[in-house]
Each structure stands twice: as structure tokens, then as C-alpha cells.
Amino acid sequence: MTPLDYDFLRQALKQHSGLALGADxxxxxxxxxxxxxxxxxxxxxxxxxxxxxxxxDTALMTAVVEAMATSESSFFRDKTPFDHFRRLIMPxxxxxxxxxxAVRIWCAAAANGQEPYSIAICLREMASAIAAWRIxxxxxxxxxxxxxxxxxxxxxxxxxxxxxPIKLLVKYFTxxxxxxxxxxxxxAMVKYSRFNLLADFASLGTFDVILCRNVLIxxxxxxxxxxxxxxxxxxxxxxxxxxxxxxxxxxLCDRFKMVSDKPGLYTLxxxxxxxxxxxxxxxxxxxxxxxxxxx
Amino acid sequence: xxxxxxxxxxxxxxKVARRILESLEFQILEAENGEQAFETCQRELPDAILLDWxxxxxDGYDFLRALRRLPGxxxxxxxxxxxxxxxxxxxxxxxxxxxxxxxxxxxxxxVEEKFQEVGLI
Numbered sequence: 001m002t003p004l005d006y007d008f009l010r011q012a013l014k015q016h017s018g019l020a021l022g023a024d025x026x027x028x029x030x031x032x033x034x035x036x037x038x039x040x041x042x043x044x045x046x047x048x049x050x051x052x053x054x055x056x057d058t059a060l061m062t063a064v065v066e067a068m069a070t071s072e073s074s075f076f077r078d079k080t081p082f083d084h085f086r087r088l089i090m091p092x093x094x095x096x097x098x099x100x101x102a103v104r105i106w107c108a109a110a111a112n113g114q115e116p117y118s119i120a121i122c123l124r125e126m127a128s129a130i131a132a133w134r135i136x137x138x139x140x141x142x143x144x145x146x147x148x149x150x151x152x153x154x155x156x157x158x159x160x161x162x163x164x165p166i167k168l169l170v171k172y173f174t175x176x177x178x179x180x181x182x183x184x185x186x187x188a189m190v191k192y193s194r195f196n197l198l199a200d201f202a203s204l205g206t207f208d209v210i211l212c213r214n215v216l217i218x219x220x221x222x223x224x225x226x227x228x229x230x231x232x233x234x235x236x237x238x239x240x241x242x243x244x245x246x247x248x249x250x251x252l253c254d255r256f257k258m259v260s261d262k263p264g265l266y267t268l269x270x271x272x273x274x275x276x277x278x279x280x281x282x283x284x285x286x287x288x289x290x291x292x293x294x295x
Numbered sequence: 296x297x298x299x300x301x302x303x304x305x306x307x308x309x310k311v312a313r314r315i316l317e318s319l320e321f322q323i324l325e326a327e328n329g330e331q332a333f334e335t336c337q338r339e340l341p342d343a344i345l346l347d348w349x350x351x352x353x354d355g356y357d358f359l360r361a362l363r364r365l366p367g368x369x370x371x372x373x374x375x376x377x378x379x380x381x382x383x384x385x386x387x388x389x390x391x392x393x394x395x396x397x398x399x400x401x402x403x404x405x406v407e408e409k410f411q412e413v414g415l416i
Contacts, residue, residue, distance in 0.1 A: 160403070169396075170382055
């Protein structure tokens with residue numbers, strides 16, 4: 001791969017997915033994109049770059065983005081965010097949403113589905129507390145291929161071994177040959193949709209919980225700040241943002257503040273957020289608008 | 296230092312498991328079958344037991360049932376480690392009092408994670 005081809009791929013990936021590649025990731029790019037080039041009937045990365053440069057084949061660019069996206073995950077990955085979800089986030093939302101009885105959750109980098117299914121399992125485990133509640137889990141990812149796999153909910157023995165307590169495996173999975181498939185009732189709780197975090201979030205609506213874990217690490221500072229700022233716009237005023245273990249909003253977006261002693265867990269950094277932490281009433285929204293409007 | 300009893304009729308598995316668990320700072324006891332393991336537990340209860348299912352003389356399932364009937368026998372955390380990886384076996388193990396379940400083949404990460412899951416690490 002020539003330096004010019006590499007630079008083109010770096011810029012194209014940045015533009016289409018936000019992925020910021022270092023100057024020395026040639027091997028990584030070759031290992032991910034050579035199989036794709038051959039699959040597309042091209043002789044190598046030079047031809048792939050030429051095909052991309054014509055700009056006619058948008059499906060090829062999509063395939064390049066998907067091939068470069070990291071879909072590595074596991075059930076209950078890092079454990080702590082799910083403890084926060086069970087012990088802090090959901091109790092707070094159940095108190096705050098007593099009237100609407102509705103909670104919207106967005107897994108913004110769903111990969112193969114382990115994260116949204118882990119959230120769905122947490123909710124199943126608190127079934128009595130959320131009976132008659134309308135809880136929506138939207139799971140999005142830039143890669144349509146991984147989402148297709150997520151929809152099927154079929155995992156290898158190695159994948160179900162990682163992070164999933166055996167009692168939950170037996171309770172929510174069935175054996176399919178050498179693999180394990182998550183129960184239909186859990187699958188039905190998650191709605192999947194292909195979505196690029198560089199796109200406008202407006203069509204998605206507002207969420208009470210956003211999990212955007214282990215994706216910002218692949219972006220440069222400007223893209224991180226931009227995505228965080230827009231995530232703040234998509235979060236309800238008393239909602240929660242959950243980032244990955246190696247990620248932070250500190251110094252990147254002043255719309256968020258970290259929940260005390262809970263690294264990775266953020267709320268909105270506004271006076272309005274604290275006021276709206278009380279249960280929603282018919283008068284709550286106009287008050288917030290007035291406060292925000294006066295700032 | 297916590298103790299872990301490794302129960303497996305395969306010397307190679309015991310050796311691999313010993314190496315992993317020693318690196319996790321466990322003091323190791325070994326038994327080749329359920330009968331030996333039960334004798335060990337009658338003398339001294341370990342903190343943890345890594346337990347194979349299929350063994351001569353007494354299998355892992357029968358050992359577990361016998362262990363849980365011993366005075367104090369509810370204390371050791373028992374992690375099955377077996378090729379019997381269908382739902383029926385796992386369900387039986389949990390019903391008999393197993394705390395976690397490792398499906399062979401295994402590696403250090405899995406052992407560490409499952410031992411963390413049951414509070415041994």
C-alpha cells in the first residue's frame with residue numbers, strides 16, 4: 001500500500017465513520033481490508049482505493065467502514081456499568097418516571113448485541129419493578145453486518161463464557177448445536193437499527209439512558225467533543241450517559257458532569273437537569289424551557 | 296491465602312489448572328476423583344473447588360451432593376469445569392449447589408472471571 005493510498009483511506013474513514021487512524025496502522029488496515037478487496041474481486045488495496053475514489057460505489061465505502069469497525073464485546077462487559085444500571089440508574093428513573101412509566105435506552109455502539117442484551121437481561125431480572133412499564137431499548141451500530149448477527153442472538157461457547165454468570169446463561173439461552181441463542185423474549189426487547197454516530201441524532205428522539213461505550217476511543221478529540229455534545233442533546237434532562245472504562249467526557253464536553261465516585265457515568269451539567277430530576281408533571285417541561293431560555 | 300481443591304482425573308488438566316490458580320494466589324490441593332476429594336473435604340474444607348464431572352469411583356455431581364451434606368459443606372465455592380456443557384447438566388449442577396460452571400476448554404481468563412463472579416478473587 002502506498003503512503004498516498006494509506007492517507008486516502010485514513011481520510012475516507014475519518015469522514016465516513018469518525019475513525020481516527022494513526023499514521024502507523026498500515027498493518028491493521030491491510031489485515032482488515034485486503035480480504036474485503038479480494039472479496040470484491042479487486043487485486044489489492046491500490047485497486048480498492050481507486051474504486052473508492054470514483055465515489056460511485058457507496059456500498060463499497062460502507063463495507064470498508066464495517067470492516068474497520070471493531071465489534072469485540074462481551075456480556076456485562078466491565079461489570080460496573082451494569083451494577084450502576086441496576087442499583088443507581090433504574091431506581092432513579094423508576095422514581096422519576098412514575099407517571100409516564102416509560103424509559104428509553106440507547107446502546108449507541110451495539111456491536112454483536114452483547115451490551116443491549118445484557119441491559120435487557122438486567123431488566124428481565126427486575127421484572128416485578130417494571131411491570132406495566134414501557135421500556136424501549138434501541139441498539140445501533142455503524143456496521144449492518146454485526147447488527148444482523150445481533151438480531152439472531154447466537155453466540156459461541158467462548159462468547160457466553162465471558163461475563164455471563166452461569167445462572168443467567170441457563171435462564172436466558174438455549175443450546176443450538178455448538179452455539180447458544182438468547183431467548184426470543186429477550187431478543188424482542190431490543191430494536192436494532194444501523195446508525196452512524198456522525199449522523200444527526202434528531203431522528204432518534206430523546207433517551208433516558210445512553211450507553212456509548214468503547215467507541216469514542218477510536219475518534220480524534222474534535223470528533224469526541226462533537227459526538228458528546230450531540231449526545232447531550234439526545235439525553236433527557238435527568239438522564240444518564242454511560243461511557244467505556246477508558247473514556248471520559250471531562251475536558252471534552254462541559255455539558256456533562258461525572259456522577260461522584262462513578263467514573264464512566266455522567267449526568268447533564270445543567271441546573272435544569274437537577275430541577276427535572278423530580279417526577280415529570282404537566283408543568284415540568286414549560287419550567288425547564290423558561291430556565292434554559294433565561295440562561 | 297485461599298485454598299482450592301482441583302478435582303479431575305486428568306493429570307494434565309490438574310497441572311494446567313494448578314498453574315492458573317497458583318498465579319491467582321491460591322494454595323492448591325488435588326484429587327483424582329470424587330472419592331478422594333470427599334476424603335480431603337472431610338479432613339479440611341477448602342475455600343474453592345474446581346470440579347470435573349466425569350471421573351471414576353465417584354463423579355463430580357455425586358461428590359457435590361455429598362459435599363453439601365457435610366457440616367460446613369455449604370461453604371466452599373464450587374466451580375464445575377467439564378466437557379458436559381448442555382443445559383441439562385448445567386441445570387443439574389446448579390440445583391446440586393454448584394456456584395459457577397466452566398465449559399472446557401478453558402483458559403486463565405475464564406477461570407479468573409468465574410472465580411471473581413463467585414467472590415473468590
